[in-house]
Structure formats: C-alpha cells, structure tokens
Amino acid sequence: MPICKSRTLALAIGSLLSCNATANQAPPALEEVLVTATKREQSLQDIPLSVAAVTGEKLDEIGVENLADLTVLVPNIHFTQTGISTQMRIRGIGSDNSQGFEQSVAVYADGIFRGRAQLFRAPMFDMDRVEVMRGPQSTLFGKNSIAGALDLITAKPTHDLTGSLTANYEAEYGTTEFTTIVSGPLTESLRGRIALRKYDDPGYFKNTHKGTDEVEQDIASGRVSLEWDASDDLTVNYIGERNTFDTDGRAIEMTLDEPSLIPPAASPFGGLTFSQILNAFGAQSLDAEGFDGEQDYTRQTGSPEFSKNRSTSHTLKATWDVEGYTLTSLTGAVKYDYIENCDCDFTPTPILDLRLEEDYSQLSQEFRIASPLGEDVEWLGGIFFQTYDQYFYDILQIPQTSLLVPLLAPQIPTATLLANSGASRSFNQSSNTQAVFGQATWNIKDDFRVIVGGRYTHESKRSDKEINAVKFNGDAYSDAEAAIAYNNALIFQSQVFKTDTEQLKLRDPNAQGHDLIGNRSESAFTPLLIAQWDINDDSSTYFSYTKGFKAGGFDPRSNKPTAFEFEEEKATAYELGYKSSIWDNRGEINLAFFLTNYDNLQVSQFDGAVGFNVGNAKETRVQGLELDGRVAISNHLTASYGLSLLDFEYLDFKNGNCYFNQVGVKNDVGIEECDYTGKSGVYTPDYTFNLGFDYRRDVGQNLEFAAVLDTQFVDGYQVHVNLDPKGEIDSHTLISLRLQIGADNWHAAILGRNLLDEAVLTYSANAPLSGGNFQTNTFYSFVNRPRTVALEAAFKF
Template sequence: MFRNEGRKARLRALYATVSAIVVITGVTEASAQDGDEETSARTLDSVLVTARKKEENLLTVPLSVSVVAGADLEKTGVQQLGEALQAVPGVSVTPTPVGDLLFIRGIGSGENQGFEMSVGTFIDGVYYGRGRSSRHAFLDIDRIEVLKGPQPILFGKNTIGGALNITTRKPTDAFEFSLDEYVEPEFGTFRTTAVVSGPISETLRGRLVARHYTTDGFVENNFLGTDAPSRDDWVARGILVWEPSDTFEATLKAEYGEAEMEGGRSQITKAVPSLIQRILPIAPNAEFNLDHVKSGPGTNPPFNREFEDNTTYNGTLTAVWDLGAHDLTSVSSYVGYDVDYSFDSDFTPLDFIQQGWDQRWHSWSQELRIASTASQTFEYQAGVYLASEELESFKVESLDFGAVGIPLGDGSRVRDFHQQTDNWSAFAEGTWNATDELSFIFGYRYTDDKKTLDRDMYFAALGSTVPNPDLPPFTAAGLGSPYIIRDLERTTSNDSLAFTVRYQPGDLMYYASYTQGFKAGGFDEGDSSGILDRIIFDDETADSYEIGLKGETLNRRLRFEAAAFYSEYDDLQVSIFDGVAALLVGNAASATSSGLEFQSQFAATDQLTLGVSSTFLNSEYDSYEAGPCSFGQGTVCDLSGKTLPYAPEFSGAFNASWADTLSSGWGYELQGKVFHTTEFSTAGDLDPAVAQDAFSKVDASLTFTSPNDTWTLALVGKNLTDETTAHFGDDIPLSNLLGNNYQQYVDPPRTLAFQVKYRFQ
C-alpha cells in the first residue's frame, strides 16, 4: 500500500512538472512576440556542444544538458572536477578516502573499487571508468557538458545515471603564450600554469600546457602539529593537430602527471565514551565534531602514515576523414593510473587500523564511427567500440586490537584483487526529418561484456604479507575467512533502445524521449567472505522518460531550458559499508528518480548577465526490503520508500555577472554565485548521524583585463559564508566491537585567492 501511494505521489509530481512546462511555454511565446519589437546591442553567445557525438547548438539537442565553460573555470581557479561541478544542481562529485563518487539525479555508484561508475566520464571522446579517474589532472578545459539521464546509445554501457562529456582546448591557428599564477595565501596554495600554442608548419599545429600545484592543506592536525592534506602535483599535456588536406585531420594527445599527498581530511565527528577515554590520554586536544581540526594518524609504523602517490597517463589518437557525404572518425586511446595509498582507517591517533593500498588500472579502447554529413531527410551515425581494461588492487590492513583493549592480538588482512574486462559494442542512431519542424530519432546499441577475476583473501602477521593460518580470532572479529578464487568469469550482453521526438516550430524546441539504460554487473572488490553469491553482483537496467523544451527569446537576450523526467531502475547496484571492515556490493530491487529541471540565462543589460538553474528531485527506493541498517537498528532493514543518497529534494544556483570597461581602457568583470541545497544522505545505509543538512554557499570573483588582453588580474573568493559541510561520512570500522562511532570527510572552508595571468600573442 505504501509503495502504491508513493508511485501515485510521483505521478502527481510528474503531472505538475508537465503542467509547469506548458505554462512556461505560453509565457515565453508571449514574451517572444513582445521581444520582437525590442532591440539590444548585446545578445547571448551561442553554445556549441558534442552531446550527440557531433557539434550542435545546445538549443537543438533533445536532452537535458548543463554546460560549464572552461573560461569560467579559469577565472575562478578550479583545480579538480568536483570543484568545477559543485554548483551544478542535481550533480554530486564527492571525494572519499579511496575515490570519488559521481551522482546525477540521485543515481550513482557507491564506494567500491570493483564498481564502474554509473555516471561515465569522457574526456575528448575517451571513457574514464573508475572513481579515481575524476581525480586526474584537470586543466586547460574548453567546456564540460553534463548529460543527465541514461546515455547508452552513443556513450555506452556505464552511463545509466548520465555522462560528463569533457572537451580540452586544441592548438590555435596563431601563436600564443600565457603564464598564469594562482595564490591562496592562508593555506599556502600556489598554482602555476604555462601554455604555448600555435602553428608549427603549414599543416601542423601544436599545444603544450604544464601545471605545478602545491598546497599546505586546510585541515589542522593538532596531534602532529601539521596541516593536511598537503599536495605537490604536476602535469603536462601535449597536443598535435595535423591537417595535410581539407579532407583529413589527425589529433595526437599525450598527458602525464604525478600527484603526491600527505595527510587526509577525514575526522571522527562522533565517538562513544569508551573510545574517547582511550584517545584523550594520547591526544588531549582531540575534537569530536565536524570542523577543520583533526587528530591522527597513529604514532608507530605502519599506523603513522597517511599519503597518496598517484601517477596518471593517457594517449589518444583521433582521426577524421571527410568522405563527402560522410565523416569517418577513429578514436584510439590508452589511459591508466598507478596509486600507492595509505590512510588511517580508524581515523583516530590510536595505533589500531591502517590500510595500505596499491592499485593499478589501465585501459585501451578503439572506436570507429561513420556519420552522414549532408543535410537530408534521413541522417545517421553508426559505429563499433572495443575496449580492454585491467584492474589490480592489493590491500594490506594492519590491525592491533590491543590499542582499544580487545584481546585479539595483532596482524594483517590481505586482499589481492585482479580483474580483466573485455567488452565490445555496436551502435547506430538515425534521425528522420519528417518535416522542417518535426524529427524522429531512433537509437540502438548492442553490448557484450566479459569480466574475469582472480582473488585472494588471507591473514598475515603484522607487517607481513605472507599467509599465516594461525590467526583464527580475526575471523571471529568479523574480518572474514581466507579464500582463493581463480578464473571466475562473468559474461553478459544487452540490447539498449532509445526513441526521441523533436518538434521545433519556431524559437522553441520541444522534445520527448524514452531511453533504456544498462550497466554491467561484476565482482565485489571489498568482499571478505569468499561466498560467490556475495562477490558477484548483477546488471542494472533503467527505463527513462523525459520531456522538455529549449529556446531563446527577447532577441536572443533570454535563453532557457526546462525538463521533466521519470526513470525506473531495476537491480540498482549499491555499495554499503557493513560497519565492520568491508564494503558490501549488491543489487537493490528497484528505485525511481523523477523531477523537474530548469535553467536560464538573461542578458539584462549590456553589462549585466543573470543566470538561474534548479533541480527538484524525488529519488527513492521502490523496493529494498533486504537493505542495510544504520547502527543499532539490526542487520537487515526495509528501505523501501526511502530517499536515495545524494538526492536532495531541491538544489539550485543563482549567478550574476557585471562586465564593463573603465575610462583607462581596462575591462573588469564582477561575478557572484549562490548555491543552495536541501538536506541529503551521505551514507549508503541512510544513517541520519552523517546526513548533510541544508546549506548555502557563496562564491565571487573580480577580474581586471588590460586593453590588449596581455594582463589579467583577479581576486577569487570561495565559500565566502564559511559553511562547514561534509559530502561523505560513515561508521568507522569494527563498529560491532567499538560501538557507535562516525567519521566524515570535511569540505574546504572559505578561501580568498588572487590570480595573475600574462598572455603574449
């Protein structure tokens, strides 16, 4: 009965959003008629995207897309992907101690290294499929396109929640050189970026960009007397574009980066008295609330190290042939990362639990795509995609139960995970332009996915990785049972369909779509049981419906988009920390994500531009009777009807920009942005102890540009209201023995920085 009422409520909400779109349509059409009589010297620039693997005006693309311009990221000194998207409503890129979580409309993948992301990340047409991939170097970006809802036809299997389509900058036709210095003095942040670009010969252009970034960190560690997490990163990227003729272009891109981090930002925010009594004699200044002060890690090896050494590399060759009525595109790539990582798994200054982790991931892929180019009644594109990837994860968890007064001795739990994935797919999309105003778009993709697993789990003496069968108390503590798995295979295939109707009688474009989403199953990297039913998780599928409209009015001074969506997910893949010592992967029965999105930009005057974007979201489990429980609520809880993690009912942003020229010829621009979200859960078991309350954050910048664009000076402020928030939190390990204790991963506080850029061209 409860689920039926919930479904009726969602249908009423969908009806309301459809009605809202109808009202918006009437208002904007009336405004358009009035606006035809007005004139303005300034209009909004067109926005070009490649959301359908070809360059199009954003207003003609029949799906919900949010675009973040690289120029805006540059002005505000953005360093990582999560920071770039933190004010995009309905989107969450959440850092955790072991990787990033990507969610769109409340749909994403939890914290488990065996997962491929439900939100796919694509950089220059190449898929980056792991949670750590979003931590790759983030520089020299042209734009980020956030594609909302399943994108299986053109982007592939693991885009069931959406896709991030990122485009980097290409070599310029004329020579240019720039040097950019970003300084945030309070936390010792310095970032230097150098770019040189231009022609090398008549047929060859090149671009080279390099960046060095250091920071002391924004969390005070009062146990060690240091700041954390300190970073020392550098990255370089080179691009060559060769155009020997008017009908052929080849682009070669190579990138390499190294990042070193010391310390972490996770902290204990709630602890039981028995744990506090053991911590305070060692760390009398320890705090147990969410702020920017922590205590830890331990005192003696191996418990006293928190670090991350990350190496990233990639190479891509893209070739495009103009065959007259068709374009043939080939994208060949090799991407990967190597990570050596150690973090304090008990998040206290006690020598209790430490995790050392080596992970290697690399992938090669080949896509071959043909597309019609001539304007005609029927347009199409089709292609094949091949990919092979390898993931190796070697974890050593060091434990000393004596640190918390439990008589189970000390030792190590070792988990060795090796997974090979091979997949291929074939896809096609056709557009029938029935009239000048009406189009029908059909899409199909077949996917074949094969995964092979080798997996060991065993116990060893403290400081060793040699199996020791004489540690039975570790099994009694809930740390699992030793096992060996070899050549475990899982193969699956899928047929995905999509259908869209697009109608554009004038300045307004209307669309309605139906899409089938698919995400392949796999193996749980965090399992300690050795039970196959727990290690293997199944495919996830979706049926998604969306209607929307896009348009411009008032002589291109007002641009707007609105969409209503309703998506049903079956066998939703979830990863839950069990409160003991493992991340458990499984499939929730079903979930629904529905809501309304709206975004608009308005050139109010020649100087003033206003923007607003918002997402109203209802994302919940339809059926999840065997769900996890928060601490003290049992072992199995019915989460049916509960809201999914990272699914606030409302999130929205308002931004304003005033740009003008001084009498001296210098230009200036004042930008401000306010982002607000209602409360949301940050743990897979929906524990209210680590839920994030509603908050608002304000960013602002003031930029001056010299008359010839040679110099740019900027003052940048982020989180000016100094809100203390955490987008990730959970129980600390071994809650079954220690009690109700929690850790959270705190977000940055207020920062004030200045930026100086010199450009020669």
C-alpha cells in the same frame, strides 16, 4: 544565514545592477553555445537532451581544479571522496565504495572513457568546455553512462601563436598555482599546444596529534596537443597527458561521538563515548588516546597517511571527410597507478591501518561514420572495442601495539596472534567489451523529427580474488585459530577457511574460504527513441525514451566470499523537455521533466567492521524537474540560473546494510540486512538552486573591469553511507565572487570561494570498531574546504 553576510551579498548584487543601469547601448543577444553531446557539433538549444555546458573561461574564472569544483555550477551533480574511493553522482545515482565498479556516471576526456573512480581525482586545466549530460546516455556513450555522462574537452591548438602565464596565490592557507600555455603553428599544416600546471596546497586541516597541516597536495600536470591537416579532407589530432597528484593527510575528522549504549553497570566503558573509552585505555598505560569529536577542521591520527598517483593518457583522433560523409577513428590508451596509506580507525590510537595499491591499463578503439546534414534522414553509426586489466591489492595492518589485541583477548584467547599481522586482499580483473551502435534522425517535416537509435553491447569479465591473514613479513598465516580470530574480530574470512574446512566449519558453519575465481559474460541492447517538435522558430519540445545498462562484476572489498559477485543494473528512462529562446534572443529557458526506473542498482555499504558489502537494490525510482538558462540583461550584465527538483525512492531494497543500532534480519549466509524500501538515497536533495551574474564593462582605454558572482543553494540531504538518520546534513549556500581588471595582454583578479564559510560534510560513515565493540555511534566525515580568497595575475601574448 547571518545578517551581515546577507547584506554583503545583497550589496554585491545591487552594485552590479546599479552599475548596469547606466548603460546606454542596445542589449546584445546571447552567444550561441556549441556542444558535441550527439557526436556532432550542434547548438545547445537544438539538442533534445538535458545537457549543461560550462566553458573553459567559466572554469578558469571560478578556479575549478577538478571535478569536485564543477558541482557548484550544475545542479543535480554531487562529488565526494571516501576513506577508500571517489564517487560522483547525477540525479542521486552513482557508484559506491568498490574498486570493482565501473562508475555509473561515465566521464570522458576528449571522447575517451575515464570512468574509473581514481581518475575522478585528476586535475582539470586548459579546458575548452565541459558537457554534462543527465540521465542514461547508452546509445552514443556506452554502457557506463547509466546515470549520465561528462565529456571533458581540452583546448585545441591555435592557428596563431599565443601564450599565457597565470599565477594564483591563496593567502590563508598558502596555496599556489602556476599554469603556462603556448599554442600556435609548427608548420603550415601542423599546429601544437603545450600546457603545464603546478599546484601546491599545504592543506586546510590541522592534525593536532602530529602538529601538521593537512591535506597537503602536490600536483604536476602536462599536456601536449597536436593538430595536423594531413590533406584537405583528413585531420589528425593527438593529445598526450601525464599527471602526478600526491597528497599527505586526509580531509577527514570525527564529527559525531555518542555515549555507549552498554549500561555502566555491565562494563567500565558503559555510557562513555568512543573518545572517552580510548582515553580510559590510555590511563591503563596502553598507547591509546582520544580525539576531538566536533566539526572544527581539526583531526587526530597517528599513522602516516598519503596517496601517490600517476596517470597517463594518449588520444589519437582522425577525421576524414568523403563526399559529405565524415569518418572518425578514435583511439585511446589510459593508465594509472597509485599507492595509498590510510589510518583507517581515524584516531591517534594504534588500532589498524589500510594500505591500498592499484594498477589499471585500458585500450579502446571506436570507428564512426556520419551522413551529411540537411537530408531527410541523417544518421551515424559505429563500432567500439575496449579492453582493460586491473590489479588491486590492499592489506589491513594490525600493529604490535594495536588496541584491538587487548580488547579482544577476553573473548578470543588467540587474539595475540593478530598483533603484528594483517589481512590482505589480492584482486585481478580483466574485461573485453565490444559494441555496435547507430542513431538516425528522420526529418518528417521542417518542424518535426524522430530520432531512433540503439546500442548492442557484449562484455566478458574474468576475476580472481584471494584473502589471507598474513604476518608482516608477507607469509600467509596457516593457523586456524588466527583465521577464527580474524573472522570473529573483523568479519573477515581468509583463504584458510577453504584449506582447513573440517576444523573451521565446526566453529563457523557459514564460512566458505576466500580463494575465488569468477567469470561473467553478458549482452544488452539499449534502444533510444526521441520525438522533437519545433513549436516555432524560437522554441521546441521533445519526448525521449531510452534504456541504460551497466554490466555486473566482481568486488575486491567484501570480506564475505558470498558477496564476491554482483549483477548488472538496468535503467528505463523517460524525459519530456522544452527549450526556448525568449526576449529577442536575450534569454533562454531549458526545462526537463524526467522519470527513470532502475533495476538491480549496484550498491556498496559498510559492514559494521572494516569492510563493504556489494549488492543490488532491486527497484529504484528517480524523478524530478530540471530548469536552467541564461538572460542577457544588458550589454554588460548576463545572468544564469538553474533549478532542480529531485524525488529519489528505493521501491524495493530489502537487503540494505543496517546502520548503528538498527535491527535487521539475518540472511541465509549470516549477514544482517535492513529494509530500505521507501527511503531516499545519499546525495539526493529535494531541490537545488543556482544563480549567477557576469558583469563586464570598459573602464578606460583598453581596460576592462569584470565581476562574476555564482551562488548555489542546496537543500539538506543524506551523506551517511548506511542512511543513518544522524547523517542528514542541513541546507547550505555556496557563494563565489571574482573581481578582475585587465587588458588584452594581462589581468589581475581576486577570487573568493565559499564566502559564507559553510562547513559542508560530503561523506560520513561509522568509525571501525566503535559500534561493534563499544556500542557507540561515532562518525568520521569528509568536510569541504572553508572560505578562501586568492589573488591571480596573468600575462598573455
């Protein structure tokens, strides 16, 4: 860390502490944090789970825009975008590149499942709090929470008329954000809230080939919430939300470009980097151009790149109190669609583009009944139904001027057939899920209780998938030689292999054709057992045992028909925890030791050409420690801290995809596989440490000054999808600082994020064709946003 930056941080912390030393008032106790992680409102300190809660006020203070920004506040959570998807992980467990996956980290919005990867990009605004539950949460949150669950709880309508207008401007890149909120009574029994947000970001990358700034974002969001007291015992809540979030460009640049392993004597391109090879093609009057292979927030791509997203959701919740029992009905409808275009060779040279489209529609219904609290046995139970329909389509487009054609012509005489054509995937999937669940707490003594629970889930899925070589007019190629060219060039087996079996089988005996239909039906019971002991009035300990389950399914992205279906994954988890209030309720300690064993962990890895193969890692072990809490140092200063130690290991994973130049073994269908047994996975730092300070003090009549400092130190970890050793990134420190002055009805603030200007790679993979055709190890990577400083003003009534 540079000395000047270290001194700046030390002075900032020292100033906070020295200002605090003048306080004469008695220090206050910490405010109680209430959460609903157990489907009942409880104090965070009373719940026998590893749970973190972030208030809406805190989210606003550090400028959280989406789930990606949340990760700097909670250890053991990682978020990234890739070339074709979005990923989130807890304790190193998540879901990879496949639109066929339900996510291992289940994300809910006001109790409604939003676990599809594309919804992870949706904006967050006007929040009450976010609850993060680490480890399998299958009993109350369902099969899609095998790694953990997040519940995004939006702000509710108020009984009094309130409103606010907040404007935020970031000077370096010109980012603007406006949020308007109005809340209050509509009638004596009906309250409403409306929140509108507009966010515009010109981008923090420079595309030097196009002369444009990227990634340009245009996001518009709106939410309406209604709360109706239908009677003294019945409350009905409705939430409707719509988001449009569009981007141009991507936060991707080339970050590694090593010389070819081909000897110079064997080829004119031997010993050259991928960029130099492209320049050499350009010297031959082809439309080829090299790129900058250094990490410097510049990129060079030629084709249009965009993502246009629309999402809507409707939530209806009815809560009825009947003689101490609480009946809850929760209905949700979620829809989204998007269209994307990716210059997926990630160079300015015309090679190949990828266009993606997806439509998704989901309906869910849950009924719960909960017993009164304070009894010897407290229980809740319910039933759950969900159905969804998904359509996914993408087409890998090879333009007329693609470098791929002259490159392959010496080996494949029919390579000219590839020009002005594409490889299309069409995928449909539908699912029906039913579940029954229950959980009971037996208060054996005042200081000892046992919690037992379980969930029985049944899911059926149907899918069909077809891959075709197509002309740009959309007609399917029936030419067998074109099918051979696609298979040899891109490991891409089209539907033609099925219809012209005799000729093609002679050329490729492993080819099967790609016109597939699949059906799955599976059931699972996931039990829960927790023993909790109150050591005294201020501390407790617990031990938990639970199982998790995520259904298998079908993959739209693999180019091999033999990799169409993947199996369900299962988890067995153990956790030993300790929670305590200390120092006369001025501090708290939350400690959890965890061990989780995963069977058939679902993985998706780059195939070395233009696709991803889905499979299962047979055995995986995740274990570690999590420590967090708060300390009220004085009337004016509160500190928060968090520490995670993580040990992730594949115990049996012999079928991993090989990284560049790694020697593997071909399986019985011709796919080369490498043994990952004993290795750690992606996004698994050995340790992460968080430390924050919140200082507030009156500086005049009705005037308050606030300083909020948040730091996170993360050990180095792997970000390459195929675990290439060169994909290991260094440790880094992220710091944000907010300085604010304001009164009851206004505030002005300055917010700095990533103050040390750390450039952190969040995802890396090999550029298509670089390794397979030229034997160069060439990475493209996503890179986080550099240092930003924003001004904010807000007015309230």
